[in-house]
Amino acid sequence: MPTHAPPAAPGPARRWDVFAxxxxxxxxxxxxxxxxxxxxxxLVVLLSAVVTALACLVGVGLPLxxxxxxxxxAVAGRERARxxxxxxxxxxxxxxxxxxRAALADPATRRELGWVATHAVLGLFLxxxxxxxxxxAVRDLTFPLWWRLLPPDEAATASMGFWTVRDLPGxxxxxxxxxxxxxxxxxxxxxxxxxxxWFGRRLLAPDPGTDLALRVAQLTxxxxxxxxxxxxxxxxxxxxxxxxxxxxxxAVTVLLGAARRAVARDPADAKAILxxxxxxxxQALAExxxxxxxxxxxxxxxxxxxxxxxxxxxxxxxxxxxxxDVPVRCAASVEATAYFVVAEALTNIARxxxxxxxxxxxxxxxxxxxxxxxxxxRGGANELSGSGIVGIRNRTEAHDGTFMxxxxxxxxxxxxxxxxxxx
Amino acid sequence: xxxxxxxxxxxxxxxxALLLRAESLDVVxxxxxxxxxxxxxxxxxxxVAIVDVRMPPTHTDEGxxxxxxxxxxxxxxxxxxxxxxxEQAFATELLAHGSSRLGYLLKERVGRVEEFLTALHRVxxxxxxxxxxxxxxxxxxxxxxxxxDRLSPRERDVLALMAEGLGNTAIADxxxxxxxxxxxxxxxxxAKLDLAPTDQADRRVTAVLRYLEDAQRRW
Numbered sequence: 001m002p003t004h005a006p007p008a009a010p011g012p013a014r015r016w017d018v019f020a021x022x023x024x025x026x027x028x029x030x031x032x033x034x035x036x037x038x039x040x041x042x043l044v045v046l047l048s049a050v051v052t053a054l055a056c057l058v059g060v061g062l063p064l065x066x067x068x069x070x071x072x073x074a075v076a077g078r079e080r081a082r083x084x085x086x087x088x089x090x091x092x093x094x095x096x097x098x099x100x101r102a103a104l105a106d107p108a109t110r111r112e113l114g115w116v117a118t119h120a121v122l123g124l125f126l127x128x129x130x131x132x133x134x135x136x137a138v139r140d141l142t143f144p145l146w147w148r149l150l151p152p153d154e155a156a157t158a159s160m161g162f163w164t165v166r167d168l169p170g171x172x173x174x175x176x177x178x179x180x181x182x183x184x185x186x187x188x189x190x191x192x193x194x195x196x197x198w199f200g201r202r203l204l205a206p207d208p209g210t211d212l213a214l215r216v217a218q219l220t221x222x223x224x225x226x227x228x229x230x231x232x233x234x235x236x237x238x239x240x241x242x243x244x245x246x247x248x249x250x251a252v253t254v255l256l257g258a259a260r261r262a263v264a265r266d267p268a269d270a271k272a273i274l275x276x277x278x279x280x281x282x283q284a285l286a287e288x289x290x291x292x293x294x295x296x297x298x299x300x301x302x303x304x305x306x307x308x309x310x311x312x313x314x315x316x317x318x319x320x321x322x323x324x325d326v327p328v329r330c331a332a333s334v335e336a337t338a339y340f341v342v343a344e345a346l347t348n349i350a351r352x353x354x355x356x357x358x359x360x361x362x363x364x365x366x367x368x369x370x371x372x373x374x375x376x377x378r379g380g381a382n383e384l385s386g387s388g389i390v391g392i393r394n395r396t397e398a399h400d401g402t403f404m405x406x407x408x409x410x411x412x413x414x415x416x417x418x419x420x421x422x423x
Numbered sequence: 424x425x426x427x428x429x430x431x432x433x434x435x436x437x438x439x440a441l442l443l444r445a446e447s448l449d450v451v452x453x454x455x456x457x458x459x460x461x462x463x464x465x466x467x468x469x470x471v472a473i474v475d476v477r478m479p480p481t482h483t484d485e486g487x488x489x490x491x492x493x494x495x496x497x498x499x500x501x502x503x504x505x506x507x508x509x510e511q512a513f514a515t516e517l518l519a520h521g522s523s524r525l526g527y528l529l530k531e532r533v534g535r536v537e538e539f540l541t542a543l544h545r546v547x548x549x550x551x552x553x554x555x556x557x558x559x560x561x562x563x564x565x566x567x568x569x570x571x572d573r574l575s576p577r578e579r580d581v582l583a584l585m586a587e588g589l590g591n592t593a594i595a596d597x598x599x600x601x602x603x604x605x606x607x608x609x610x611x612x613x614a615k616l617d618l619a620p621t622d623q624a625d626r627r628v629t630a631v632l633r634y635l636e637d638a639q640r641r642w
């Protein structure tokens with residue numbers, strides 16, 4: 001008999017496929033358990049948000065607003081990451097504004113607040129209810145094993161009042177109820193898990209229109225910055241080849257010309273000129289090596305990022321410690337960017353900071369390369385003071401990385417850069 | 424011959440001065456930038472200025488600007504511009520007010536001392552020295568129907584040397600022919616290109632360069 005079975009679509013498993021259904025149920029229980037964690041956190045931040053709101057009403061809550069907003073953002077971010085693990089990825093929104101008015105006007109923050117309230121109440125209830133079902137099943141299934149240990153009064157009501165449990169058949173009946181609980185669990189929990197996630201997916205996903213527009217604008221800007229950085233780099237190379245190496249070689253030819261003319265006149269004179277010509281040729285070679293190194297340091301390709309950075313530290317006039325732990329290599333362009341960020345930062349520090357020590361920390365975490373360069377100099381560095389920092393920002397953002405400079409007057413200065421590894 | 428050198432690269436500046444002094448030429452001052460150069464021109468009243476194109480602060484065309492300004496201040500000053508690479512726009516800017524007492528050469532030509540000194544003397548004597556590369560670029564970029572295709576290969580050689588600023592005798596030496604043969608070629612070239620014939624070297628250079636530039640612009 002031909003059957004018109006529906007194609008195996010993601011969704012509710014077909015009823016008769018017990019194993020598939022069991023798997024779905026276990027997944028759902030896992031999700032509900034995870035949801036329980038974020039629901040408890042949501043309850044905490046909901047309560048603190050309410051407290052903050054009340055404190056604002058009596059006029060003392062404003063300083064708490066950024067803290068509460070950070071809490072909301074943190075829990076929402078955790079839920080986004082959790083949901084992204086078992087469904088379509090949910091992209092983080094732009095950083096939340098820290099002011100109260102701006103935050104309340106920010107649609108992403110308002111939706112997050114709505115999610116916190118929903119998840120703290122309905123989400124918590126769904127998790128608790130969903131997780132209670134299998135516990136009930138276990139309790140009832142094992143009931144015939146331990147019912148005799150119960151005081152008779154308590155044991156008597158174990159069948160939810162359907163019958164009074166006084167003997168083994170009655171207890172076995174309770175055991176059968178356990179099967180019922182399993183059926184209910186299998187029937188309900190997938191839906192409950194989906195419902196719980198639905199609110200998160202609905203409220204935590206970026207507003208479709210605005211967010212893509214923002215992302216496009218951001219990409220356009222970083223792309224332009226990438227091309228700018230590229231052009232600036234080419235200009236730098238051209239300049240150093242032109243005004244350095246080429247001039248040296250021209251000087252060599254000029255001196256050689258002069259030497260040739262001098263040979264007939266005064267051989268001693270010619271010898272002196274040839275000496276200078278050789279000096280100039282050696283200078284040309286040294287400069288050429290410098291240019292090549294500045295395009296892409298060979299040690300970076302031959303060895304590793306840590307080795308290349310150690311080389312930089314050795315050449316830095318300020319004592320510098322490299323604390324690099326990068327077991328897995330990143331894409332070549334990312335490593336080159338990291339290298340130049342550190343090189344540029346060390347140059348800046350040596351030039352302006354009057355620091356006595358520098359520490360460069362490099363870590364690879366979550367597919368991102370994290371750089372942190374800290375010096376104990378006089379601080380007060382900003383992007384307006386020198387082009388070096390702008391260059392670092394451009395190079396970083398060209399790779400879709402993030403850049404942070406913390407440099408209070410009096411120091412210490414910390415430059416934090418994080419780059420997607422691209423591998 | 425009193426010479427002022429403007430070149431920002433110290434090694435090259437000293438090398439040039441050394442070379443010229445060894446040839447018993449009088450290098451009266453050297454300068455590392457356009458301002459120092461103009462001061463030196465005012466102070467020493469030289470016959471010839473040798474000027475690098477790229478100088479501080481922006482390392483673009485400071486040398487050209489300074490050379491034009493120096494000639495505005497002292498119309499009789501001969502200027503030989505040295506450049507690390509051939510940029511026809513610089514040549515055009517430089518030659519905008521005639522080609523007399525002007526030279527534009529690649530830096531490395533200095534190493535061929537005899538030719539460099541010939542060019543230097545030619546410029547100091549009121550002539551012109553245009554780098555063969557500039558002329559080659561002009562010739563290469565002209566459009567096919569510019570009239571140049573009516574020239575014979577030998578006539579093209581003569582035209583190129585004329586554009587560099589060489590006089591009839593120098594052209595004859597370079598091509599291993601007689602003066603008379605060169606004269607004949609030049610008359611033929613001027614006729615084919617509809618240019619007014621002249622024997623005065625600098626006016627001839629100007630005419631030829633203008634012609635080549637026009638031929639290029641119509642491209």
